[in-house]
Structure formats: C-alpha cells, structure tokens
Amino acid sequence: MTTPALEFHQHTDSCKNCGSATSGNFCHQCGQATHLHVPSAREFLHEFIAHYVALEGKLWRSLKLLLFKPGLLSREYIEGRRVRYVEPLRLYLSFSIIFFALFKMSGVEIVNFGSSGGTPPALSAPAGAAQAEQAEAAKDLKGIEDNVKHGLGTLSPRLEQGAERFFGLSQKERADTAKRVFFSYTPYAIFLMMPMFALYLKLLYLGSGRRYGEHFLFALHSNGFAFLMLSLFMLADGWNLVRFVLLAWLVFYLPTAMRRVYGGGRLMTALRWIVLMLLHLLTLALAVALAVAVGLLL
Known part of the structure; x- marks a missing residue:
C-alpha cells in the first residue's frame, strides 16, 4: 500500500x-x-514576486536616502521608521562584498616584494660592483628575515615556523600568498573595526545622550556608503570627471551626515570628523596589517 x-x-x-x-x-x-x-506553482510564483518587489522597493528607498540624503537613513532608523528600509547590516555586508569582489578583479597590486632578479644595477656601474651590491642587499635581507623569525620565535614557535615557511617561498609565491591572504582576511578586519568606529563616535559625542547602538548603526550606514562609492569609483575607470565627483562626495558626505544625525555647528563637526578619520584610518591600517601578518604566519 x-x-x-x-x-x-x-x-x-x-x-x-x-x-x-x-x-x-x-x-x-x-x-x-x-x-x-x-503550495501550488501559482502560489510559489506569487510569493516570489511579492518578496522580490518588497525587497526591491526597500532597496531603492534605502539607496535614495543613503546616496543623496547623508545621515537621513540613520535618523529614520533611530526614530523607529525601519520596516520600509533594508537592514543596516545587510546594506553594509552587501556593499563590502561588492567592493572586495571588484577590487580583486581589478588586479591592483597589494603587496610588492620586488622582482625576482633583485635591484637592477645602475647603467654606469660596473657589472662586478652591481653584483656585489646585490649580494650585500641579499645578505641584509637575510639578516632582517632571521631577526624577524627569532623575534616571533620568542612569542610562539608556531609563528616562527610560519615565518620560516613564508620566507622560504620565491618572490612570486610570496606575492601570490600575500594577495590571497589579503583578500581573505581584510574584509573581516574591516568589519571588526565597526565597533571601534562606533566607539570613537561615542567618545566624540560624549554628553549627547545617544546610546552606543545608535553610533554603531551610523557606522554601518556611513561605511556601507563608502564601500558603494569606492565600488562606483572603480567601475568609472577612464571617466575622470565622474571619479572626481565620487571622491568629492565621499569626502563631504560623512561630516554632512554627522551634522544631520548628531547636530552641532560646522566647525565642531569638522574637528570631530578630522579626529574620527585619523583614529579610524590608523586603527584600520593596523588591523589590516595584523590580519594579513597572522594569515601569512599561521
């Protein structure tokens, strides 16, 4: 049966x-x-179309505010008008994934370890002198590598083994490995800097009465916008005027958004923006460098 x-x-x-x-x-x-x-096939189709149209409507409304109304999307969320927009985390992750995909496909050199042939000799230098200089440079490089391995060995034998393995690669293998590690680890390092970005905002606006979650929300929106602008910048290859407009809007966007969300005068906002950028870029560079170093050694 x-x-x-x-x-x-x-x-x-x-x-x-x-x-x-x-x-x-x-x-x-x-x-x-x-x-x-x-469910019937008709019901499946109806559900799919309804979901797609709803998401598309949210996406265009969110993009409109994010691109042309700095800070307004964050204010909408803070004031409780949320269901009509795409979630901040989804926006951030979507634009960051698009950016790193385009960046990877662009073929930009992230790490340059030099050519395998070493430093080219000066045209006027004798061949013997050039070879001696190359040998001396190789000796100095070997000494630096040994010092690095020894220093890492005092921290952890595993780090020393990782350095030994990396320094044993050829120049091309080092470059290829560094690129692979960069694109694998950097997105995570940048995302982990979002709480720090929000913390800097919290410190810069002490006494404003705003909770940390509001600063984190603003961090996701503003950094998502930055990824979107940088993605459009790469796509506008050869369009110098368009690239100039994108970079100019990227520079002026954040202080404009800060004024809309937090209030305050132009001068104080500009000072806070400068401090915020200095702190964020410094910690971001350190985080990326640390992430790449750990990825290379472990």
Missing part, C-alpha cells in the same frame, strides 16, 4: 513547527500558519 500524499488543506490543533497547542490560524509561539497545504 502506498503512503497517502499530504493533504492539500490540513488544519492542525498543534503546531507542526514547535508543537505548541493552537486555536487560530497562526501559532502564538512561532507564528507558523496552522492551515497547512502544499
């Missing part, structure tokens, strides 16, 4: 998802419908 197919319309007295007793059309615990049926 064959097993009977699932009924197309089945009302249940207990939720099939969480097991709670139900008395209406939806479970009061998890929200699943109590009227279960196998």
Whole structure:
C-alpha cells in the first residue's frame, strides 16, 4: 500500500513547527500558519514576486536616502521608521562584498616584494660592483628575515615556523600568498573595526545622550556608503570627471551626515570628523596589517 500524499488543506490543533497547542490560524509561539497545504506553482510564483518587489522597493528607498540624503537613513532608523528600509547590516555586508569582489578583479597590486632578479644595477656601474651590491642587499635581507623569525620565535614557535615557511617561498609565491591572504582576511578586519568606529563616535559625542547602538548603526550606514562609492569609483575607470565627483562626495558626505544625525555647528563637526578619520584610518591600517601578518604566519 502506498503512503497517502499530504493533504492539500490540513488544519492542525498543534503546531507542526514547535508543537505548541493552537486555536487560530497562526501559532502564538512561532507564528507558523496552522492551515497547512502544499503550495501550488501559482502560489510559489506569487510569493516570489511579492518578496522580490518588497525587497526591491526597500532597496531603492534605502539607496535614495543613503546616496543623496547623508545621515537621513540613520535618523529614520533611530526614530523607529525601519520596516520600509533594508537592514543596516545587510546594506553594509552587501556593499563590502561588492567592493572586495571588484577590487580583486581589478588586479591592483597589494603587496610588492620586488622582482625576482633583485635591484637592477645602475647603467654606469660596473657589472662586478652591481653584483656585489646585490649580494650585500641579499645578505641584509637575510639578516632582517632571521631577526624577524627569532623575534616571533620568542612569542610562539608556531609563528616562527610560519615565518620560516613564508620566507622560504620565491618572490612570486610570496606575492601570490600575500594577495590571497589579503583578500581573505581584510574584509573581516574591516568589519571588526565597526565597533571601534562606533566607539570613537561615542567618545566624540560624549554628553549627547545617544546610546552606543545608535553610533554603531551610523557606522554601518556611513561605511556601507563608502564601500558603494569606492565600488562606483572603480567601475568609472577612464571617466575622470565622474571619479572626481565620487571622491568629492565621499569626502563631504560623512561630516554632512554627522551634522544631520548628531547636530552641532560646522566647525565642531569638522574637528570631530578630522579626529574620527585619523583614529579610524590608523586603527584600520593596523588591523589590516595584523590580519594579513597572522594569515601569512599561521
């Protein structure tokens, strides 16, 4: 005897998802419908289109505010008007993924370890002198590498082994490894700097009464915008005027957004913006360097 197919319309007295007793059309615990049926192809299509149109509408509304109304999207969220927009974390992650994908495809050199042939000799230098200079440079480099390995060995034998393995690679292998590690670890390092970015805002606006979560929200929106602008900058290759406009808007966007969200005069906002950028760029560079170094050595 064959097993009977699932009924197309089945009302249940207990939720099939969480097991709670139900008395209406939806479970009061998890929200699943109590009227279960196998959806038809038409219903699948209707659900897909409804979801896509809803997401698309949210996306365009979010992009409109994010691009042309600095800080307004953050204010909308802070003031409780959220359902009409894409979530801040999703915006940030989407634009960061697009940026790093374009950056990787652009073929930009991240680390340059020099050519395998060493430093080219001066045209006027004799061949013997050039070879002696190259040998001396190689000796100095070997000494630096040994010092690095010894220093890392005092911290951890595993780090010393990683340095030994990396320095044993050829110049091309080092460059390829550095690129791979950069694109693997840098997005995580930058994302982990978002809490620091929010902390800097918290310190710069002490006494404003704003909670840390509001600063973190602003950090996601402003850094998501930066990734979007940098992505458009790469796509505008050869369009110098467009690139200039994008960079100019990127520079003036953040202080404009800060004034809209936090208030304050232009001078104080400009001073806070300068301090914020100095702190953020410094810690960002350190975080990326540390992430790449750990990726190379472990």
